[in-house]
Amino acid sequence: MNKRRSQVYNEMKRILKGMIEKREKAIRMGESSKNDLLGLLLDSNMQEGQEHGKSQDKGMSTEDVIEECKLFYIAGQETTSALLTWTMILLSMYPNWQANAREEVLQVFGKSTPDIEGLSHLKIVTMILYEVLRLYPPGVFLDRKPYKAMELGGITYPSGVILSLPLLFIHNDPTFWGEDAKEFNPERFSEGISKASKVPGAFFPFGGGPRICIGQNFALMEAKIGICMIIQHFSFVLSPSYIHAPHSVIFFNHSMELNSCCKSCDFYSYCEIGPF
Ligand code: HEM
Numbered sequence: 001m002n003k004r005r006s007q008v009y010n011e012m013k014r015i016l017k018g019m020i021e022k023r024e025k026a027i028r029m030g031e032s033s034k035n036d037l038l039g040l041l042l043d044s045n046m047q048e049g050q051e052h053g054k055s056q057d058k059g060m061s062t063e064d065v066i067e068e069c070k071l072f073y074i075a076g077q078e079t080t081s082a083l084l085t086w087t088m089i090l091l092s093m094y095p096n097w098q099a100n101a102r103e104e105v106l107q108v109f110g111k112s113t114p115d116i117e118g119l120s121h122l123k124i125v126t127m128i129l130y131e132v133l134r135l136y137p138p139g140v141f142l143d144r145k146p147y148k149a150m151e152l153g154g155i156t157y158p159s160g161v162i163l164s165l166p167l168l169f170i171h172n173d174p175t176f177w178g179e180d181a182k183e184f185n186p187e188r189f190s191e192g193i194s195k196a197s198k199v200p201g202a203f204f205p206f207g208g209g210p211r212i213c214i215g216q217n218f219a220l221m222e223a224k225i226g227i228c229m230i231i232q233h234f235s236f237v238l239s240p241s242y243i244h245a246p247h248s249v250i251f252f253n254h255s256m257e258l259n260s261c262c263k264s265c266d267f268y269s270y271c272e273i274g275p276f
Pocket residue numbers: 071072075076077079080083137138139142143204205206207208210211212213214215216218219
């Protein structure tokens with residue numbers, strides 16, 4: 001696995017480096033920097049360089065630009081596709097919600113292509129997407145590492161320990177969500193996020209604070225457009241051979257050693273480490 005990881009790492013780096021160098025050369029030759037993320041990063045980088053001079057170590061290095069491109073690609077791609085996939089699975093399991101969503105979508109857009117203005121009128125679709133993000137958040141843990149010894153809630157944590165925020169557990173905890181916490185019930189979001197849980201802050205599929213997901217509005221817009229276009233034209237059901245066995249593959253909880261799963265929590269079946 002480590003060998004494969006290192007191969008993938010080097011290959012991505014090589015491809016991105018090639019793209020960056022090609023683009024930098026084109027910009028130097030006077031071509032416009034194209035209106036995409038890489039163009040914006042390089043533009044802002046060149047501006048920094050011109051304003052502060054190369055010697056001042058301002059702007060991003062090629063390594064930084066490579067990492068930013070990887071972050072956007074990885075953070076933006078699989079997360080949103082997991083949201084769309086789970087939405088289709090849950091709408092297949094709950095045909096009444098599929099019908100409610102279709103009625104709303106057809107009312108707002110008919111059979112025409114969804115537009116931005118119409119998306120803000122989608123109440124049921126939004127409730128459904130929130131409930132899917134609550135039950136099947138694409139990121140199941142968020143990790144933080146204190147850079148110096150810090151006290152939190154009366155406990156002092158040394159620098160370097162990994163603190164894991166168990167997003168999935170909090171999203172499924174009856175203390176915060178009531179007895180039906182494990183059921184799919186988009187109705188709980190009918191009065192918005194703040195009224196859905198018993199305490200504020202129990203719903204954070206996009207993280208929070210200064211490192212909150214930068215793509216959250218874009219992701220919800222993408223997901224709404226995707227679901228609308230599917231639901232306008234198709235009805236869907238689960239395959240009879242479908243077996244419900246959710247399994248997290250993106251986010252790995254570094255604080256646990258491989259095979260150290262205690263198997264005692266309700267969620268070990270979601271966990272990459274535990275058997276399922
Ligand atoms: C359903 C879709 C998505 C979910 C659930 C999601 C979730 C998250 C979460 C939980 C974080 C915070 C990680 C942490 O605090 O450690 C995060 C960060 C981030 N996300 Fe998303 N994300 C989604 C879609 C996207 C999209 C579409 C993009 C880009 C177009 C994106 C770009 C980013 C970036 C760049 C960060 C890092 C922000 C920073 O560290 O300052 N995400 N995302």
